[in-house]
Amino acid sequence: xxxxxxxxxxxxxxxxxxxxxxxxxxxxxxxxxxxxxxxxxxxxxxxxxxxxxxxxxxxxxxxxxxxxxxxxxxxxxxxxxxxxxxxxxxxxxxxxxxxxxxxxxxxxxxxxxxxxxxxxxxxxxxxxxxxxxxxxxxxxxxxxxxxxxxxxxxxxxxxxxxxxxxxxxxxxxxxxxxxxxxxxxxxxxxxxxxxxxxxxxxxxxxxxxxxxxxxxxxxxxxxxxxxxxxxxxxxxxxxxxxxxxxxxxxxx
Amino acid sequence: xxxxxxxxxxxxxxxxxxxxxxxxxxxxxxxxxxxxxxxxxxxxxxxxxxxxxxxxxxxxxxxxxxxxxxxxxxxxxxxxxxxxxxxxxxxxxxxxxxxxxxxxxxxxxxxxxxxxxxxxxxxxxxxxxxxxxxxxxxxxxxxxxxxxxxxxxxxxxxxxxxxxxxxxxxxxxxxxxxxxxxxxxxxxxxxxxxxxxxxxxxxxxxxxxxxxxxxxxxxxxxxxxxxxxxxxxxxxxxxxxxxxxxxxxxxx
Numbered sequence: 167x168x169x170x171x172x173x174x175x176x177x178x179x180x181x182x183x184x185x186x187x188x189x190x191x192x193x194x195x196x197x198x199x200x201x202x203x204x205x206x207x208x209x210x211x212x213x214x215x216x217x218x219x220x221x222x223x224x225x226x227x228x229x230x231x232x233x234x235x236x237x238x239x240x241x242x243x244x245x246x247x248x249x250x251x252x253x254x255x256x257x258x259x260x261x262x263x264x265x266x267x268x269x270x271x272x273x274x275x276x277x278x279x280x281x282x283x284x285x286x287x288x289x290x291x292x293x294x295x296x297x298x299x300x301x302x303x304x305x306x307x308x309x310x311x312x313x314x315x316x317x318x319x320x321x322x323x324x325x326x327x328x329x330x331x332x333x334x335x336x337x338x339x340x341x342x343x344x345x346x347x348x349x350x351x352x353x354x355x356x357x358x359x360x361x362x363x364x365x366x367x368x369x370x371x372x373x374x375x376x377x378x379x380x381x382x383x384x385x386x387x388x389x390x391x392x393x394x395x396x397x398x399x400x401x402x403x404x405x406x407x408x409x410x411x412x413x414x415x416x417x418x
Numbered sequence: 419x420x421x422x423x424x425x426x427x428x429x430x431x432x433x434x435x436x437x438x439x440x441x442x443x444x445x446x447x448x449x450x451x452x453x454x455x456x457x458x459x460x461x462x463x464x465x466x467x468x469x470x471x472x473x474x475x476x477x478x479x480x481x482x483x484x485x486x487x488x489x490x491x492x493x494x495x496x497x498x499x500x501x502x503x504x505x506x507x508x509x510x511x512x513x514x515x516x517x518x519x520x521x522x523x524x525x526x527x528x529x530x531x532x533x534x535x536x537x538x539x540x541x542x543x544x545x546x547x548x549x550x551x552x553x554x555x556x557x558x559x560x561x562x563x564x565x566x567x568x569x570x571x572x573x574x575x576x577x578x579x580x581x582x583x584x585x586x587x588x589x590x591x592x593x594x595x596x597x598x599x600x601x602x603x604x605x606x607x608x609x610x611x612x613x614x615x616x617x618x619x620x621x622x623x624x625x626x627x628x629x630x631x632x633x634x635x636x637x638x639x640x641x642x643x644x645x646x647x648x649x650x651x652x653x654x655x656x657x658x659x660x661x662x663x664x665x666x667x668x669x670x
Contacts, residue, residue: 182437182439224664250545259543295553307664308667311575317574399511412476
C-alpha cells in the first residue's frame with residue numbers, strides 16, 4: 167500500500183504555536199480529515215479535499231482517513247493541540263487495529279503544543295514539577311476509573327491538568343471531581359481555569375480549591391489544580407503568576 | 419522597569435518542531451541565556467549577546483537573565499523541549515520570588531514540544547489516555563517523594579512518562595524505579611525507551627516491564643511505561659506501534 171496518513175497537531179489555536187512540521191504535512195496532503203472547526207482554521211488550496219466531520223466521531227474519522235490512504239492518497243488528520251494528548255492519534259491507531267491491511271500504511275504523527283502547555287505558559291510555571299493529565303470525559307471510560315485516578319493523583323501530591331472538564335451531556339463532571347479533591351487536598355490549593363488560551367476569547371481565572379466557582383468551567387477550559395507546593399506570586403496591579411517549584415519540601 | 423524576559427522552548431531538537439513564536443522571541447532578543455548546548459543550536463546575529471552556562475546552574479542562569487532584563491535588555495532564556503515541563507520556567511519564577519523588584523518585569527513563556535510528546539509521536543499513541551509525567555531526578559526533591567509518586571501512579575493505572583531517568587551522579591535511579599514498578603504492575607506491561615528523539619542518534623527501544631534492559635537508559639532517554647490498557651500493534655518487518663486506547667476496560 168502506497169498511501170500515507172499524517173496525524174497533525176495544530177496546537178491550541180494561533181499560528182505562532184503551530185510547528186513547521188505540522189504546516190508542511192498539511193501542505194503535502196491531498197486530503198484533510200478532521201473535526202470541522204479545525205479544518206476551517208486552515209487555508210487549503212483548491213486541489214486539496216477537505217473532509218470535515220462532527221465532534222465525537224473520532225473513530226469514523228480515523229477509518230475515513232485510513233480508507234483514503236489505502237486508495238493511495240496523502241492524508242492529513244488534523245487535531246487540536248497535540249494529537250498524542252487526548253487527540254486523534256489514539257483513535258487512528260485503534261482504527262488500524264480493526265483492519266490488518268491498514269498496518270502496512272505509512273503513518274506519521276506530528277506533535278503539537280497541548281492545551282495544558284499553553285495554559286501553563288500563560289500562567290507562569292504551574293506544571294514546573296511532576297504532574298498528571300486526566301480527561302474527565304466518561305464517554306469511553308467508567309467514571310469509577312476517573313475517581314480512582316483523581317484519588318491516586320491526590321495521594322501522590324501531583325499537580326493535575328484536567329481536560330474535558332464539562333460537557334453539555336454531563337455538566338457536573340468537574341463538580342464531582344472537585345468534591346472528591348476538596349476532601350483530599352488543602353482548601354488553599356491554587357487552582358487555575360484557562361479558557362480558550364491563545365484565542366480572542368481567552369479567559370484566565372486564578373482561584374483556590376475551596377473558592378473555585380465551577381460555573382466558569384466549560385469544554386473549552388483547561389483546569390489546573392496545584393500540588394501542596396504550588397503557590398501564587400503576587401504582583402502589583404497584575405494577575406499573579408502560578409508556580410510549582412522544582413524542589414519539594416523546601417523551606418519557603 | 420522596562421526589561422523583558424522570554425522563556426523559550428526550543429523543542430526536542432530539530433527545527434521543524436520549534437514554534438514560530440520561539441523563533442521570533444529569539445530574533446527579538448538582545449541577550450540569549452541558556453545551557454551551552456541549547457545556545458549553540460541557534461544561529462545568532464553579531465549584535466546578539468550569548469550567555470551560555472553549565473548544566474544544573476538553572477537558578478544562577480535565571481538570576482542572570484532577570485538582572486539583564488532589569489537593566490532594560492530584551493532577554494531570551496532558552497530551554498530544551500517545553501520550558502514549562504521540567505524546563506527553565508520554574509527556575510525563572512523561583513528566582514523572581516527572591517527579589518521583589520523583579521516582579522515588575524514583563525515575563526513571557528513560549529511553550530514547546532516536550533520530549534514525551536516527541537517520543538509519543540514516534541512510537542504511535544502511548545500517551546493516548548491519562549498519564550503522569552515524573553522526573554526521577556532527586557537533586558531537588560527527596561527520593562521518597564519519587565517513590566510515593568511512582569506508587570500512586572501505579573495505583574491509578576496511569577501511563578508514566580519518566581524524565582531524567584539516570585545521571586552520572588546517580589545511574590541507578592531508573593533501576594530503583596523499575597524495581598518498584600515491577601512489584602506493582604504486570605510483567606508484560608509495554609515499555610519504551612526513546613533516546614535523543616528527532617536527532618541523528620535517535621534510538622527507540624520497545625520492551626516490557628519484566629524484560630527491559632535498563633543499561634540502555636541514559637540522561638537523553640525518555641522512558642514510557644504503559645498502563646494495563648497499553649499494547650503493541652505488530653507490523654510485518656517494522657517496529658510495532660505502541661497504543662494506549664481512549665477507552666478503559668473495553669473488551670479487546
